[in-house]
Amino acid sequence: VEWLSADQLQSWLSLIRLSMWLPSTIDQQLQRDSDVGMLEYQVLAMLSASDELTMRMSTLAALTNSSLSRLSHLVKRLEGRGLVRREPDRLDGRFTNAILTPAGLDLLKAAAPKHVAQVRALVVDSMSPAELRALGRAAERILARIDTSVIG
Amino acid sequence: VEWLSADQLQSWLSLIRLSMWLPSTIDQQLQRDSDVGMLEYQVLAMLSASDELTMRMSTLAALTNSSLSRLSHLVKRLEGRGLVRREPDRLDGRFTNAILTPAGLDLLKAAAPKHVAQVRALVVDSMSPAELRALGRAAERILARIDTSVIG
């Protein structure tokens, strides 16, 4: 029940295996050391990097590739923990802004070093800069396909 | 809150984004067209490729990188649908064997073509054979790090 060459199959299996392991491995480290999941970390990180520590729910959903529904549940939990707060946009009440609180920023700062260290240990330091760039470009190419395949 | 070069960060973000999108994209296609999730598909595929259409739960868990608990729940559902059956190993009753049923094989055969077509469309055909091999090798390198980082 196969339609790929042995070579292609091998590469595909490695890629899909990586795609399943990497997020859960990152997730476990974050959960263990800082009590946040990977998506939660990403939300905090994006807010911290944004202007006014604020971002619209829909923008956040797009950037983290999560459904608005999932994000809404997740941000509600973060809000319950005091890491984020929400308020409707003053200019257009249809938008909801998520805002990073001081406590959220503290948690992010505390979590970042170990997280970055793991990313280094697992990915960045496992290959040369040129190889890493090539890997990044390959990932982008596939992502572009995913984007368009939703439409076509 | 950053400790990577702009280049490295860019590559990392593309990789992690791919790692979150690829499984869910594959999953949606399988779910829509064949009513199985990606992990379920993998289980059926591994059984179909194995001797006697049979594999131990623990082996299956290792090969699919899922916890034994998750796999147990999942296989129970598959068993409920008649796609797989389970029985204790005759030689050593501590092991449980999962066995692909004719119905399971039928479903797999029906699901495979579209699945493989999508893998081609998204990944295999988006780059040259050499690039695909390089991508596969990069993935393997990272996977090797994950394996050892569990210990060290």
Added chain:
DNA sequence: CAAGATTGACAAATCAATCTTG
């Protein structure tokens, strides 16, 4: 009424016991 967001019901994954077998 369309886009953004939330909600609640349901399905699936995780986690911490527990059970079983050699």
Added chain:
DNA sequence: CAAGATTGATTTGTCAATCTTG
């Protein structure tokens, strides 16, 4: 009693309404 496997409770994600705002 250790390894394999299962179970039940909790948490998290998904899906299909629903609500709100301009």
